[in-house]
Amino acid sequence: MIWNKEFECMSEKKLKALQLERLKQTVQRAYEKVPYYRKKFDEVGLKPEDIKTLDDIKNIPFTSKADLREVYPFGMFASSLSEIVEIHMSSGTTGKPVVAGYTRNDIDIWAEVMARCLTMAGATKDDIVQNCYGYGLFTGGFGVHYGAHKIGAMVVPASAGNTRRQIEIMRDFGTTILTCTPSYALYMAEVAQEMGIEPTTLKLKAGCFGAEMWTEQMRKEIEKRFNLNALNIYGLTEIIGPGVAHECIEKKGLHVFEDHFYVEVIDPDTGDSLPDGKRGELVLTTLTREGMPMLRFRTKDITSLIREKCSCGRTFARIERIRGRTDDMIKVRGVMIFPYQIERTILEVQGVEPHYQIIITRPQHLDEIEVMVEMSKETFSDEVKHVENLRKKLEKRIEETIGIRVKVTLVEPKSLPRSEGKAKRVIDKRSLID
Template identity: 70%
Template sequence: MIWNKEAECMSENDKEALQLKRLQAVVKRAYENVPYYRKRFDEAGVKPEDIKTLKDIEKLPFTTKTDLRDAYPFGMFAVPEDEIVEVHTTSGTTGKPTVSGYTVKDLDLWGEVIARALGMAGAGKKDIIQNAYGYGLFTGGMGVHYGAQKIGATVVPISAGNTMRQLEIMEDFGSTVLTCTPSYALYLGEMAQREGISKESIKLKAGVFGAEMWTEEMRNEIEKRLNLTALNIYGLTEVIGPGVAMECEDKNGLHISDDHFYPEIVDSKTLETIPEGEKGELVLTTLTREGMPVIRFRTKDVTALRKGKCSCGRTLIKMDRITGRTDDMLKIRGVIVFPSQIEKALLKIEDLEPHYQIVVTRPQHLDELEVQVETSEKFFSDEVKHVEEIKKMIEDRIHSEIGLRVNVTLVEPQSLPRSEGKAVRVIDKREI
């Protein structure tokens, strides 16, 4: 289902003309109303009237998470505070949180892009959407809520957690769409299986999963356990929240609502723009956001962009699945490692549960990587006699994927912590 055919299927020429018009307007608004942007543009020697083509966006300075933190709490707002009707923040686990402010029009925009996302999952007015993203300062819950209401679906605002209640509601209400983090979807599937809830008693047809990186192997595991189509949604608090991009049922990249969010890919070291199809750091500019426009925000997410018409009919530019973050990547003995690479290797192996934790240590000045992997009940049965052989096989698979030798520790079923929100995959003890 295409929610907004005019916007989602626009010709490339019409879209570029619209993007330029909106870019010129947002740059002017940011310059005139946000002291931070006026100062940064002046330092860069650029004025709003210098933006004559889309490529001129490269003349503008980047915005970083640090810039937003420094403006805490309301220094990035482009409207008077009494026009901001809602605020959200990041978790602030690594310092001051970043604040995101919304006007009434911004909330309507947010609902619009989420409505498009839910349409890509096949959701419509007759669906019951079980929204298990967290409500509150986290953007997930409210964003999905607004979009679900916009398409006229029934929203179950259950929020994150209370897993047994989630499963009970899922069965009793006949929920057809589940929205939550992929790690929590996996846990729901695991608990349903453990509680003897049959796939037939669950009516889910689609899942909209985001807020953390996940692999194709994880998708397969979720689909198998919950008997649904698992699709990837992308967003970030600094830009608007979830709904920046979403997979359609083609499952071949995420459509960015690029009439509202202008994407670029840059080299994270040189900050030069990278050609279409090549991997680099995603940079986003809000084209229509009123309360808090963000210009060239460095997301730190690694992906590539691809233009062209999708088999679903949409012409929105696509971004590849996020393979890592430039600030989340691990550098182990000079080798760059993304947790998603380890997950990919693990989920190809039978008799392992899709739960793992990576522990990084530095004994005697040399980095060591330990991967703790959960095994299934079957693994500890009498049938499996060669534990060391299997452990070595897992180490070899990971070595093949990342090019580094790691220490694998096999742990018993249910022994690793479960997450109702974002999963904690890496414990880095090198700085402790």
């Protein structure tokens, strides 16, 4: 089943002509309406009229998260604030958060691409979509919500958390489509069994899972536990949110909606374009977004392009499953975290030393973080109740900083490994490579 055959199955010739037309319009709008882009273009001597072919996109400077933070909050908007009807934000991982603005037309585009995603999962107007992505400033919950409305499905805005209640809703409402992180899906399966509910007896037929890296093994486990079709969804706040790409039933890569997003893969070190099939950094350009056009945004996600014909009938290029990132960012339960955030919090608390390790595990299919921190000599020799109070204080402070509950383990002074080179701060014990 295909939501929009006119575009999703269009010929390569028509697609390229449409992309070029929309690219020229987007570049012109960005140059005229966004001073930051005009400055970047002028610095390299580039004018909108210089974009004559799709290949000319390589002459456009890259955009990075740092660029967006530099003009926080509204400096990347190409529309007046009176035309912006919705705001979303990424987490402020290394300083200022990234703010994304949407016009009414942008919301319509978001609903369209998400309708395509949900349709790839088999959703129709007769389905019940239980949306367990978080609602709020993050984009996950709202993207699914708009897409479900577009196709006419019933949406249950469950958001994240309150797992037992989620299971009850699935059982009582007869939920057929589940949307959440893959690790949370597995956790819900375990909770269901604890409640005496066999997950395979639920009416779920498919799930759109994303916001974190996950393996083929995890897919198989989710499908086994729930007896559903587990499909991969991809997106990011800077581009539009979820809905940039999605797997079809063939599960051989995620179709990028190329009529709205121009996709490239580059060498992360040189910035040079890489051929199809070669793994590198994903770069995306919006082709239709009004409120905040993005030109050659470096996602830092590692993938490759697949252009072979897909038997599902869609002609859009695909990207392989995201294999990692080019920086040291940690993605846990769909939230982006940097070790720097935790380090900064540790240094603000008296009674501990600036020596720590972050250990990430997935013991019950849900990501968990343990932060091991060395106590000062004075704390180590203190009363047990004082040590326990310090541990709880650190846990609370770190959770307030990163938005995720962690386990803090206080260890004796000089017990953590030292290094003369780069310190090994993060130990990720999750299996991320298939």
